[in-house]
Amino acid sequence: MTDIPASHDAADTGEAATKAAVFNAAERLFALHGFQNVSVRDITSEAGVNLASVNYHFGSKDALLFEIFRRRTAELNRERARMLHEASDNHQGRPPVRAILEALFAPPLRWAAPSLDRRISVQFIIRARSEGTEEMRDVLVKDVSHLARFADALILARPDLPRETIYWRLHFCLGMIHNNRFAEFDRLHVLSDGATREADIEGLLQRMLDFAEAGFLA
């Protein structure tokens, strides 16, 4: 018993309570308002801690940003890899296209369920893709080992297709996911006059799979 009961928050890994509070407040504010639009004072104020906490615990604002990014993307990649591995086991090492795509789509979609805290993390990750630091973009661009596993699985599932075709279509699928931001959903609701219900995550997943699977079988 140090001083603080284990936090119920996602970021807690046994650190000081202040550090975890900063981490969560920063992730939330970054996800909602963008990186450059959130100041260190906004973060510490939201977290109810001292202004100097960010630099004390993380070194700098950018380092804090990068740590959130690193942790969340690692979690996402791990879950995707787990599902891909599971699909591979269930299909004698050659899962069909739909199962592969499900491993790609399902984790970020399920985390985006309206009731989950992870919803914020997903928005953070999506935002990092376009607004991230040079450092973050470098990681995204150069560390493709995770994506390569999906590409390899797809090549195995559709050996008749040229490899470039596989790569491009994987690229299209990634675009489908990364478009799932708050503002895009809002636009869709306005366009469809409320006919589209974003809350139905599993239904959306099936819609995405229907669309993408058909695209891959073309």
Next chain:
Amino acid sequence: MTDIPASHDAADTGEAATKAAVFNAAERLFALHGFQNVSVRDITSEAGVNLASVNYHFGSKDALLFEIFRRRTAELNRERARMLHEASDNHQGRPPVRAILEALFAPPLRWAAPSLDRRISVQFIIRARSEGTEEMRDVLVKDVSHLARFADALILARPDLPRETIYWRLHFCLGMIHNNRFAEFDRLHVLSDGATREADIEGLLQRMLDFAEAGFLA
């Protein structure tokens, strides 16, 4: 003969040379480095004009941003509408899915050709979608009249599908386009070990149409 020969630059509409220079420099820097990462001093320095020019000609930095956004999106919407109209004429008012999608995909893709100045404009528009001001996002979210024409055409082309399905799939298609950013292409090149050639715009267009058309016919 006022004072300045007609600029060869895209933004020239007969204004002062300084204003056009600011406009173009701002678009370029915003597209490359993001909105918040570019200061008024960066813009005026790049344009070779005085610091006060931005506020004198546009009122404020945000107003300048918004004017670029407004002009470029208007141009894009106009070209898309033109192609959709043309497709409608060519098919007795009921163009097939592929022709509709081509009207949606082709303009931003063709503008993104490596040799064109418009390449910057496309990147600007894509960036505005995620990093834009509240004001800009409001326009994007609430002004769906332009997208509605595409949705209506698709409903006409696939009357057997539920309308929500059409809306969702249109949403997926938009995601495919907006993913075409510099960093995403770089990542794809690394992943495919250079097998994907972004320079082949028409080939990419056909790939996108193959994928999306199949998704719509599912």
Next chain:
DNA sequence: TGCAGGATCAAACAGTTGTTCGTCCCTAGA
């Protein structure tokens, strides 16, 4: 030629930014 007025300029403004500096608190170990 003289003059209005738009355009451009250097300079300064007030506000916000991320970061750092001592100081104080407060608990764990001697």
Next chain:
DNA sequence: TCTAGGGACGAACAACTGTTTGATCCTGCA
């Protein structure tokens, strides 16, 4: 009980932000 040290605190720092000001230039028009 005393003390060493990590943690939190208020306060200040220097740099940078967008914007404004007033003077100056220059051109088109009378």
